[in-house]
Amino acid sequence: MKKWYPCELHCHTLHSDGGFTVEGLISAAKSRKLSGICLTDHNTVSGWEEADKEKELAVLKGIEYTTFDGHMLCLGTEKIIDFTDISNIDCTVKDFRENGGLIGIAHPFQLGTPICTGGHWDYKITKWENVNYIEVFSEGCPYLNTPNKKARALWHSLLDKGYRIAPSMGRDWHRIEGDVNLAACTYLCCEEGQLTGDKMKSAIRDGRTAVTTGPFFTFETADGFTVGDEISEGENIIEITLDTVRQKKIATTQNFCFKEIRLVSNGSKAVKVIPATEKNLTFNFEKGQWYSLELWGDIDEKTDTLLAFTGAIYVK
Numbered sequence: 001m002k003k004w005y006p007c008e009l010h011c012h013t014l015h016s017d018g019g020f021t022v023e024g025l026i027s028a029a030k031s032r033k034l035s036g037i038c039l040t041d042h043n044t045v046s047g048w049e050e051a052d053k054e055k056e057l058a059v060l061k062g063i064e065y066t067t068f069d070g071h072m073l074c075l076g077t078e079k080i081i082d083f084t085d086i087s088n089i090d091c092t093v094k095d096f097r098e099n100g101g102l103i104g105i106a107h108p109f110q111l112g113t114p115i116c117t118g119g120h121w122d123y124k125i126t127k128w129e130n131v132n133y134i135e136v137f138s139e140g141c142p143y144l145n146t147p148n149k150k151a152r153a154l155w156h157s158l159l160d161k162g163y164r165i166a167p168s169m170g171r172d173w174h175r176i177e178g179d180v181n182l183a184a185c186t187y188l189c190c191e192e193g194q195l196t197g198d199k200m201k202s203a204i205r206d207g208r209t210a211v212t213t214g215p216f217f218t219f220e221t222a223d224g225f226t227v228g229d230e231i232s233e234g235e236n237i238i239e240i241t242l243d244t245v246r247q248k249k250i251a252t253t254q255n256f257c258f259k260e261i262r263l264v265s266n267g268s269k270a271v272k273v274i275p276a277t278e279k280n281l282t283f284n285f286e287k288g289q290w291y292s293l294e295l296w297g298d299i300d301e302k303t304d305t306l307l308a309f310t311g312a313i314y315v316k
């Protein structure tokens with residue numbers, strides 16, 4: 001049996017430029033009812049030993065490979081990346097993947113230098129098949145602002161080209177101050193039971209992610225397939241889960257008004273739109289296409305915004 005777990009995939013501590021001790025980060029994550037975190041300090045693994053002492057919260061260890069030309073999240077292997085060698089990004093990425101790691105592009109459209117050095121993704125990756133995920137929502141501004149719109153467009157364009165890449169929300173969590181609401185998070189679909197870093201890693205690798213500003217939102221087909229899976233072409237029924245009770249458990253105080261559910265496919269096209277009150281959706285899935293489910297509505301004073309979305313399901 002599989003279950004969805006709320007996680008934060010991008011965190012810093014005193015081992016780089018964060019304000020948390022590793023222990024402090026873990027307890028902040030627990031108090032926000034998160035089930036797992038990724039420890040991603042800039043270019044260092046020095047916090048890993050402390051993270052290993054944690055027995056309750058799942059911690060997937062990694063680094064944020066931080067350079068002048070972009071930030072990249074490298075998770076789940078002891079392989080050390082030489083961040084001083086940026087001569088060939090495709091080789092760096094491939095080498096890391098071959099050593100069993102996962103690669104994610106952090107905040108690809110953040111304002112770069114001089115606001116945040118290297119925060120804007122300027123590398124030219126040609127082998128996107130080696131990239132596991134992209135932060136489609138990032139930082140403390142998870143709504144449909146310009147960088148997130150661009151990141152969503154980049155993710156969709158790569159899906160259009162046939163790459164199977166998962167979306168994530170990266171809070172880029174540095175410190176507790178000013179951190180009133182858990183603005184958004186990534187849910188990972190994992191084997192039920194005690195969550196572990198290895199289970200988180202498998203979920204990201206298999207594309208089983210969903211991003212939300214609060215409500216828990218995902219789907220399963222009538223024949224039991226979910227996000228990240230491959231299905232056959234033809235008519236299928238999607239059973240939608242929209243759980244506003246779990247939203248409160250991840251400690252957000254925002255007010256939501258759910259309006260529409262959109263089934264989005266190649267070319268970012270909404271191929272079917274239904275009211276958010278609907279519990280299922282019937283659709284004739286086309287060969288070779290990808291599909292992602294999106295929840296649209298209002299959040300506080302922001303109207304017609306993207307509240308939550310799933311990773312893609314793929315049609316053979």
Ligand SMILES: [Zn+2]
Nearest residue numbers: 064071106119
């Ligand atoms: Zn960064």
Ligand SMILES: [Zn+2]
Nearest residue numbers: 010012064172
């Ligand atoms: Zn970061």
